[in-house]
Amino acid sequence: MPKDVAVIGVGQSAFVRGYQGSIRELAFEAFREAMQDAAITVKDVGASVVCSAPEYDKQRTPSGLIAEYLGLNPQPTFIVENVCSSSTSGIRVAYGLIKSGLHDVVVVLGFQKMSEITSADSQERMGRGADIMFESPFGTLMPAYYAMHARGHFAKYGTTEEDLALIRVKAASYGVLNEKAVYRKAVTLEQAMEAGPVCSPLKVFDCCANADGASCVIMASADKAKEICKEPVYILGLGAATAPMNVTGRTTFAGLDCARLAAKEAYEMAGVGPQDIDVAEVHDCFTIAEMMAYEMLGFAEPGKGPELIRNRETYKEGKIPVNVDGGLLSKGHPIGATGGSQVRTIVLQLRNKAGAIQVPGAEIGLVHNIGGVGIYGNVIIFGR
Structure with a gap:
């Protein structure tokens, strides 16, 4: 397994419906929490990658x-935008910057303040x-597209609305434990x-909510990580793929090819398979998205x-815990911050510091982050 690049710090703001401050x-x-976690200063940072969907x-x-507000001048900074998969795309960029030798330490900062525009404008x-x-x-x-995938x-495969509802029941049971989550209430199957319906067969609880939030992932070369970090978590494999933007160009409505191809690439690079993953964070913008992720990542056969x-x-006690945050x-779902939040959860899991949602003995974790309606797919595998 390649162990050339490590995560040395992670941070996240609370995700909220209407943040009162500015985007900076x-x-x-998120940056403050990550820098404190990494125990470094701005002088140690070689570059920053800011991830956001600017139209919001x-x-x-x-x-x-x-970069100016965070004290990261005069180091170079870049903007990466791949809609909902922006911050994991930023992590891929940072990985390349470090692997090339251009920089030893790179900050990947994802954010979105979606409340700056109305819900109608956001949907448009x-x-x-x-x-x-x-x-x-x-x-x-978005609800209409994913409703087509559900249909x-x-x-x-004969999947039912109740199968999707069970995914939301699970998510809510863990959301109660996450102090940084927007929705912290249990949801019963009933x-x-x-x-109420949103776009049949998807109902209100099948859909995630817009949010304001930020996430931060600090990455370093293996040598630098060993020098400055007590608990580095290594990137073992990365996979990325794209699909036709027009859904009429896709091969199936029962899955996302970009996720399947990205997972294949990440597994091959890491030298592991689905059976080796101890805990996973998948892109569950809708309940059907998590269902398809189970199958595209190889946790279950198609239709299973x-x-x-x-x-x-x-669930946390099951054979493949998924989205236990x-x-x-x-x-x-603050667009630019979502992938970094997923990475933060996996890093805490692999450090055995996830508290009430800790998966015992987790050593290999996976992040699956999708941009748009299956246009961009990123899969990253992490190990201790």
């Missing part, structure tokens, strides 16, 4: 603004994440099944994902 202050909350923010080119911008000539004009929004999975949740195998369904 929001970014600082009033500030143009936020990387310069945030999400819709423009599809092809603005051939799809967006027809009113395709595709239902038709091909509540999930009886909730429902068996995992029915048998509670993706509540996932996006409980934490909320």
